[in-house]
Amino acid sequence: MTLRVAVVGAGYWGPNLVRNFRGSADWSLAAVCDLDAERAAKVVGDARDVAVETSLTRLLERDDLDAVAIATPANTHRAIAVQALEADKHVLVEKPLASSRESASQMVDLADERGLVLMCDHTYCYTPVVQRIRDIVASGELGTIHFIDSVRINLGLVQPDVDVIWDLAPHDLSIMDAVLPGGLAPVGVSAHGADPIGAGRACVGYLTMPLANGAIAHVHVNWLSPTKIRQMVIGGSRRTLVWDDLNPQQRLSVYDRGVDLDLASRSNDLADRTAAGISYRLGDMYAPSLPEKEALGSMVSEFAAAINQGRPPLTDGGAGLRVLDVLEAATTSLAANGLMVPISDQAQHDASTQHAEVLV
Template sequence: MTDSLRIAVIGAGYWGPNLARNFRASPHWELAAICDLDLDRARRLAGQGHDVKVTDSIRDLLADDDLDAVAIATPAATHHDIAHAALAAGKHVLVEKPLADTGERGQSMVQAAAESSLVLMTDHTYCYTPAVLKMRELIHGGDLGEVLFIDSVRINLGLVQPDVDVFWDLAPHDLSIIDFILPGGLTPITVSAVGADPLNAGKACIGYLTLPLADGAIAHVHVNWLSPTKIRQMIVGGSRRTLVWDDLNPQQRLSVYDRGVDLGLQVLDGADRRSATVSYRLGDTWSPALPETEALGSMVAEFASAIRDKRSARTDGSAGLRVLGILEAASRSLAAGGGAMPLRVEREAMLAGGTARV
């Protein structure tokens, strides 16, 4: 374990045990401590017979000079203060999604990490699944051609959350995936959100996000707590091929369709797509082979690699900030009756925070 990085998990509630299990199993990490206000819960997570420190004091935890990093799995409203304290103590930071509870606080975290030359990584777990990694590879490799549209559906009969609406609860998964697979990340021109509250829960329980992209492309996200059927599906339509991801079909999570619409331009003065002949391309369908690996295992390995290679992580703080900016714009749009809202966080500012190297 001499070459392993030492990490502490802060928060032993819902997500903390998943992080602790993967850090403990990883050859890149030594799980050094569990920090939680509930010491009994922290002790249970630490387990018997393991040399894992248990504490309820973040200050005492961060005073350990041998600690390399912390993983924050606490409520979003606490992320900013804990991350700043950890960065000030010289620790690399992994943060459960969302990065923060506001874009302003998220931007502050990104800037602090850049100024300290430390890695700030957002735990966008889905981005490290074999299927999504393959999607990114195919899109970045040009197999799909120019991306024309993205349709994403995440619906199920789920728990109505007490503190957030359906957009903030479910959409971060889809937004983080789209941000990860698109070259340059997800930078919509505007954000429009339409929601419904048929239960009178005081918040949107059903929602639709519309995100116009550059060059006329568009992304659409549908989230729903009230569906009796569970669907997790994303379609990425390209000028050459179309990709379908069905997360609930383990036998065929990914399908690539060599089918689509071709516009053959007529030889006319001022010819454009409005004077085009439509033809349909009907080709083969194939499913790429995917390894069976746990996403969190790949994520914690990426965190270690980013620290050792002195580079930004694949899902760095700026990726978390882009998702956070879209969620905030969605909330403004929802309050305005579905109007198109610009992003408040400038793309250049997000990129500046993400390009700092350790």
């Protein structure tokens, strides 16, 4: 069944959504809505069957509209999404899901009450490489996860309304949520940041997140680096996976290398245990082949499939909430000079429950 969608917001991200909805066999693009009619018309181009709209209220009165995709600033997401859901439209929202967990929870609850799909556009989760990483982790090939180390740095745009953690870390957090069994549910969050250029907000940030099984996750984000690095390392008890997003010849590598602890040789003496019980495994490496496929194309297809099949999408409202849990805890920690801020019991319960529903 072909669905009809309107894109709300014709700024930075909106044109990318427009292009992918127009190129999808699952969708028919009905309209582009923006307060700036000229900007919306520029995005529409010569497509005469796509309407230009400047009023959200008028747009949502259309009976032929199944869904809306929101590509506006985060502080507007809740109001637009609630209005769309109340008009019985399915909703796709650019990351982050909202500017606060409270706002996002209202959106999730309303979508559930009305039986509508609420999806967060965590684009990286739909890349072939992240989907392959998820399969590798789920297969048990890496063994028990011991650590995740993610780096996302570049000479980027200093945002006027959010710090570097809210700007860049949602990518890394959403990827971790997609690939970790049970989703992203850290015990707590410790955040450190710096503003060496006097921008009024952190331009360099570090997140440390202990995980429930004794593992740890770390995220480094930076607007000020003269070099661009996008890497993630996931270390397990059996193998370690390295993702280098800027290496098209070998984006993904899996290493049979690591540290083994001989349980039989353990003693009560730390020095003896260290000397006798640790060995280093130096095995092979392989680089899985990956298809070339645009992530946004897969994302809009997943949105349509979730609507047509009456199921939660891969990156549903719960995924958006789990990312916001970490971002809000990071903000609290940053203000308290790196204090470890626990993730609430309710947030962890929501994470495990909603992630389980997605996997059913």
